[in-house]
Amino acid sequence: MTDTLTIRCPDDWHLHLRDGAILKAVLPETVRHFARAIIMPNLVPPVVTGADAAAYRDRILAALPDDALFEPLMTLYLTEETDPEDLVTAAERGLVHAVKLYPAGATTNSASGVRDYRRVQGVLERMAAIGLPLCVHGEVTDPAVDIFDREAAFIEHVLDPMRRATPGLRVVMEHITTREGIEYVKTQGSDMGGTITAHHLAINRNHILAGGIRPHYYCLPVAKREEHRRALIAAATSGDPHFFLGTDSAPHTDALKEQACGCAGCFTATNAVSVIAEVFEIEGALSMLESFVSLHGPAFYGLPANEGVIQLAKGAAVSYPDRIETAEGSVTVFDPGFPLHWSLSGREMNSMSQTKLSE
């Protein structure tokens, strides 16, 4: 029986760190396991310009625990006013690694997102020309479309037409939750990737709604039926390089989650790697863990895999804190609903340090 595993240090290709007191409290949870992360730009106000991204990156570096080596890979929030020159400059100096598309109104802090896709076509063409990936929140916002169907509708009505209109555009379909999403991504070429979260590998919609409403399982895109979770597990454990980990760890204080209209987001930074290792082991697929959490993501983004490694050990069920404290209130840690046996037992740091950005 395998009871220790050594894998390249993982990266998180979709992470919300927020700002201020929450940033300070959640960042140590991520840097324990992950060497790099794609940092979501949906702050209030959003990270729109290269200057915004540089300032946010500095705040993240300043909030790091003392001996942590962690590289925040910054993204810009695509608006209908995004300046393509600014975006290209930020990408060329190594500051910005992707641009995030939020359909306006789709999720937390998405009000400045895109309403009319024709207005961002010029930016998308510049991105295609320089190979800068577009990360998409893949849900339509039409109130007439059922919330459980919004991802599939997005593929048909937005994503596929956009990719056809913009040859060469590299796109990541973020936090895939449906069989349709998996089928679409896996049948495309190497300019298409997809992230899968730990929580969507662990729960289906019954966890949110059966036997009482559980706000800490509510996130967007909302978890779907069990058959969709099975499709996500099959993709994540398949070794297909289209698919890689993006936790979408999205901290909201308990006060904001536990109310009549609670915020969307699951906070998984603390235990995502344990949850995924457990799911992979149940599938008999631990040998595929490293490719999903540590290798496919860098390959898609054209970056080297981390030089450092982590060790995971299997033992008696591990417990994680129920919540972490922040100066703005507590944040509940995701509960997968099954015991976790794999936990971090060692780490050898990357010898590489944070990238020096060109002027």
Ligand code: NCD
């Ligand atoms: C995210 C957040 O809270 O910022 N929430 C979520 O449910 N995933 C936004 C997002 O990625 O949709």
Ligand code: ZN
């Ligand atoms: Zn997200």
